[in-house]
Amino acid sequence: xxxxxxxxxxxxxxxxxxxxxxxxxxxxxxxxxxxxxxxxxxxxxxxxxxxxxxxxxxxxxxxxxxxxxxxxxxxxxxxxxxxxxxxxxxxxxxxxxxxxxxxxxxxxxxxxxxxxxxxxxxxxxxxxxxxxxxxxxxxxxxxxxxxxxxxxxxxxxxxxxxxxxxxxxxxxxxxxxxxxxxxxxxxxxxxxxxxxxxxxxxxxxxxxxxxxxxxxxxxxxxxxxxxxxxxxxxxxxxxxxxxxxxxxxxxxxxxxxxxxxxxxxxxxxxxxxxxxxxxxxxxxxxxxxxxxxxxxxxxxxxxxxxxxxxxxxxxxxxxxxxxxxxxxxxxxxxxxxxxxxxxxxxxxxxxxxxxxxxxxxxxxxxxxxxxxxxxxxxxxxxxxxxxxxxxxxxxxxxxxxxxxxxxxxxxxxxxxxxxxxxxxxxxxxxxxxxxxxxxxxxxxxxxxxxxxxxxxxxxxxxxxxxxxxxxxxxxxxxxxxxxxxxxxxxxxxxxxxxxxxxx
RNA sequence: GCUCGUGUGGUGUAGUUCGGUCCAUCAUGCCGCCCUUUCGAGGCGGCGACCCGGGUUCAAAUCCCGGCACGAGCACCA
Numbered sequence: 001x002x003x004x005x006x007x008x009x010x011x012x013x014x015x016x017x018x019x020x021x022x023x024x025x026x027x028x029x030x031x032x033x034x035x036x037x038x039x040x041x042x043x044x045x046x047x048x049x050x051x052x053x054x055x056x057x058x059x060x061x062x063x064x065x066x067x068x069x070x071x072x073x074x075x076x077x078x079x080x081x082x083x084x085x086x087x088x089x090x091x092x093x094x095x096x097x098x099x100x101x102x103x104x105x106x107x108x109x110x111x112x113x114x115x116x117x118x119x120x121x122x123x124x125x126x127x128x129x130x131x132x133x134x135x136x137x138x139x140x141x142x143x144x145x146x147x148x149x150x151x152x153x154x155x156x157x158x159x160x161x162x163x164x165x166x167x168x169x170x171x172x173x174x175x176x177x178x179x180x181x182x183x184x185x186x187x188x189x190x191x192x193x194x195x196x197x198x199x200x201x202x203x204x205x206x207x208x209x210x211x212x213x214x215x216x217x218x219x220x221x222x223x224x225x226x227x228x229x230x231x232x233x234x235x236x237x238x239x240x241x242x243x244x245x246x247x248x249x250x251x252x253x254x255x256x257x258x259x260x261x262x263x264x265x266x267x268x269x270x271x272x273x274x275x276x277x278x279x280x281x282x283x284x285x286x287x288x289x290x291x292x293x294x295x296x297x298x299x300x301x302x303x304x305x306x307x308x309x310x311x312x313x314x315x316x317x318x319x320x321x322x323x324x325x326x327x328x329x330x331x332x333x334x335x336x337x338x339x340x341x342x343x344x345x346x347x348x349x350x351x352x353x354x355x356x357x358x359x360x361x362x363x364x365x366x367x368x369x370x371x372x373x374x375x376x377x378x379x380x381x382x383x384x385x386x387x388x389x390x391x392x393x394x395x396x397x398x399x400x401x402x403x404x405x406x407x408x409x410x411x412x413x414x415x416x417x418x419x420x421x422x423x424x425x426x427x428x429x430x431x432x433x434x435x436x437x438x439x440x441x442x443x444x445x446x447x448x449x450x451x452x453x454x455x456x457x458x459x460x461x462x463x464x465x466x467x468x469x470x471x472x473x474x475x476x477x478x479x480x481x482x483x484x485x486x487x488x489x490x491x492x493x494x495x496x497x498x499x500x501x502x503x
Numbered sequence: 504g505c506u507c508g509u510g511u512g513g514u515g516u517a518g519u520u521c522g523g524u525c526c527a528u529c530a531u532g533c534c535g536c537c538c539u540u541u542c543g544a545g546g547c548g549g550c551g552a553c554c555c556g557g558g559u560u561c562a563a564a565u566c567c568c569g570g571c572a573c574g575a576g577c578a579c580c581a
Contacts, residue, residue, distance in 0.1 A: 020528040189577040197579035480541040
């Protein structure tokens with residue numbers, strides 16, 4: 001057999017190594033003028049979870065030369081009311097993540113007239129009706145697959161009820177506009193779904209101008225049509241939303257956008273945080289703010305020193321699948337390390353410092369002496385210059401390192417430690433054996449520092465000494481043997497404040 | 504309960520459309536070695552998976568049927 005193949009098709013015997021397809025898969029449908037959208041609720045800043053939508057949409061737009069609409073879905077004034085400042089937070093975070101501005105920005109609350117017009121149109125076309133049932137009553141009709149009594153209202157009944165609703169003459173909960181689908185539909189979620197309801201709470205942008213607000217399924221459907229959205233990429237929890245909206249689109253004679261979904265992402269290492277939960281913890285003083293280090297917000301990640309590039313690569317690596325996944329933070333940290341390791345200067349941080357005397361007069365027979373100063377590289381592989389340390393007769397060692405008898409002080413010399421007397425004796429400038437190498441700081445090179453790290457739902461603070469050499473506020477450094485941290489505050493009279501990134 | 508979706512190593516992911524080129528890709532993780540005056544980075548090697556059961560077929564991760572598991576929707580939230 002083998003011989004025959006060798007004769008006929010020698011290629012068939014060569015085993016080809018398969019190659020992994022990388023990057024985003026092709027978008028379905030017509031991709032000649034792609035318009036995508038990212039539609040957050042401005043009831044808080046963006047979280048790492050939201051950034052998936054930002055990245056995937058903006059990358060597809062880049063791939064096809066298309067556009068992204070940033071749409072604020074701010075049509076709930078009651079359960080998830082918008083925060084006025086959040087609109088700008090989200091725009092800034094979008095720009096930070098993608099490196100560019102959204103192509104179009106719309107706020108649903110500013111387009112209310114359009115939604116109310118469409119609502120009136122569908123009522124007049126008898127595609128919808130005003131339902132006066134209570135939530136519980138309707139729920140019963142829905143599970144029993146029965147029409148509610150309001151379903152047979154005439155168009156003129158509906159229009160007059162609608163006019164009362166928008167005029168503010170009806171109470172919250174007393175009436176709702178439902179899209180007329182079919183109460184016998186097998187999927188209960190689609191049976192006469194609610195489109196607009198009465199809400200009288202103040203809206204931070206338009207105040208109390210409107211008494212009737214559209215629900216997501218209606219607002220989003222209309223706005224996607226208005227913006228000419230060609231592709232919707234959303235969580236698969238919104239699959240029924242697609243089905244509800246498709247029914248409306250069919251009634252209106254519109255073509256529904258191509259729709260893609262992603263599954264649920266659970267971030268291991270972060271607790272379970274929803275925007276609403278974080279918001280209430282902030283409002284009741286439990287958390288200092290949205291940028292609290294242990295929160296999975298973009299602001300917190302940025303504060304710690306994650307690069308926008310790492311977040312982008314992370315989501316692109318996970319890709320667009322409908323699988324529900326649990327990913328450890330380690331994954332994104334590893335991506336970030338690779339990006340920043342090449343750029344970060346090295347510094348020393350000594351935790352639990354203990355002060356020692358350096359015996360400058362060597363007692364042993366060798367003629368070695370400690371140098372007056374030493375040069376340490378700012379980066380072990382990349383040429384960035386040096387840090388110069390002046391050697392005095394006193395140094396700091398980390399407590400955990402200092403109870404070993406023979407050590408090598410990194411960059412300086414092999415020494416003998418006398419822990420009880422707090423004395424250090426020179427043994428050899430040259431490396432003489434394979435004793436362990438420790439980090440240290442000469443007195444005079446140190447600043448007090450605190451290192452704040454997130455620890456599941458709280459911050460832990462470590463006090464120590466930082467190497468005081470060209471520290472720039474906002475910069476991320478690698479503290480050797482420890483990990484990456486960002487200098488958040490560098491004020492002359494107080495300890496340097498470091499925030500932990502990762503190791 | 505009804506409806507929908509998803510199951511590939513520890514974690515992700517490629518391959519599933521159109522069965523053979525898959526003794527299954529890549530990354531991360533873990534283990535070992537090398538390098539290194541960081542417990543970092545880098546290099547090399549290793550570990551480890553097609554949810555289960557039938558069926559179709561010369562041939563199934565891929566197609567069909569039946570289970571099972573997990574997740575979601577059935578809100579006057581998004």
